[in-house]
Amino acid sequence: MPIFDYECRGCGNQFEMLVLKATVAACPSCQSQDLKQLISAFAVSSEELSRARVKAARSKYINSNDVKDKRIEEARDIAEHDRDH
Ligand SMILES: [Zn+2]
Structure with missing residues (x-):
């Protein structure tokens, strides 16, 4: 309505x-x-609400992926560093 x-x-x-x-x-x-x-x-509308929820969930997912990627990168840097020495 x-x-x-x-x-x-x-x-x-x-x-x-x-x-x-x-x-x-x-x-x-x-x-x-x-x-x-x-x-x-x-x-x-409930449609808009669920869309907003999906958007929020997706941005949360993307953010957590970013954090994970950064951690992997850092770990890789450390690993390469160790190999050099
Ligand atoms: Zn008036």
Whole structure:
């Protein structure tokens, strides 16, 4: 459901509105259409949430790989060093 949180720039009223394709969002108290869309937990679809989770998990995975690679590199450096002597 495309429910969005809005803040009216005219009167500062905050409200939720179900926005369909034909809907022109307007402030319920002053009818101003000068609205600021707020980020709402209700507006975030489960698809977006799972995508964000995948992204977070992936970046965590990449980061841990980086750490592992660095450790392997360091170990290799030490091993080569030992061989030289
Ligand atoms: Zn208003």
